[in-house]
Amino acid sequence: MTPPYETILIEDIGRVGLIRFNRPKAFNALNSTMIAEIMDALEAYDRHPDIGAIVLTGNERAFAAGADIKEMASESAVSILQRDHISTFDRIMHIRKPVIAAVSGWCLGGGNELAMSCDMIVASESALFGQPEINLGVIPGAGGTQRLTRAIGKALAMEMVLNDRRLTAEEALRFGLINHVVPVERYLEEALALAQSIAERAPLALRFGKEAVNHAFESFLSDGLADERRAFYFCFASEDQKEGMQAFMEKRNPAWKGR
Ligand code: HXC
DSSP states (O other): OSSSSSEEEEETTTTTEEEEEGGGGGOOOOOOHHHHHHHHHHHHHHHHHTEEEEEEEEOSSSEOOOHHHHHHHTHHHEEEEEEEHGGGGGGGGGOOOOOEEEEEEEEEHHHHHHHHHHEEEEEETTEEEOOOOGGOOOOOOOOHHHHHHHOOHHHHHHHHHOOOEEEEEEHHTTTTSSEEEGGGGHHHHHHHHHHHHHHOOHHHHHHHHHHHHHHHHHHTTHHHHHHHHHHHHHTSSHHHHHHHHHHHHHHTTTOOOOO
16 A cells, blocks of 8 residues: 555654544544555554654544444444454554544544544544444444443443443543543644654653553453454344444434344
């Protein structure tokens, strides 16, 4: 894969590599091309000798409104498991340089899972964080149940995963999900400044520091992720998943059957 990419834009700003999601009409819904391109750009920046930190961002209205429902709607449990596109998400776990998510607007489902896979999150005042998969008859599938629970605790994670509770940027800050909240006009600038400050620090210590913090955070995470992924794929064996995704596309309320 070589730039220019189809779904993202990249730009080198000093020692920071900036990756911008570029599917504005779909609120940056993450389709498989986009996930692969994001991971490819992250890996290219990770190898780049003049880049010290990476920023992932969307636009003011949306970081990303989740995985692309239109791409997933017709999957069966077997087809989605065989395609296993969520394993592409795991490539972010092997990026050695610090990655900062600059989030504004919708940060939902797979979008929130992607933001939580970054090392830090800088949000605009308009950011809204949520795991709305329950509305589609499925559960989070790329770390939502695991990373969210570790970050904000069981009580609130349950409410978000089971009842589509969304967090404003101020709440996300208070509950420990994110690092900073700044006015919309400045969120990207602040994220870039934070990334630039980090990028100027000792590269090896940065690498080991990131690894060590992640180690504390991730013990037993891989077991949790594997369980979560199997359960997510299993949702695609249900009528409710078909109904939930179809209803979304037809812009109507789903009629749940519980099977
Ligand atoms: C595909 C999406 C999308 C998505 C929005 N769009 N989110 N397309 N997948 N996740 C598209 C809409 O279909 C629509 O296209 C256009 O973007 C604008 O969206 P609207 O719904 O018309 O806008 P609005 O009424 O302002 O509502 C915004 C919204 C809503 C609240 C973000 O779109 C929404 O609820 N989106 C779905 C959020 C979600 O459920 N995310 C979780 C996905 S599952 P058209 O062509 O109709 O104009 C998931 C599982 C992850 O992430 C598993 C691991 C990868």
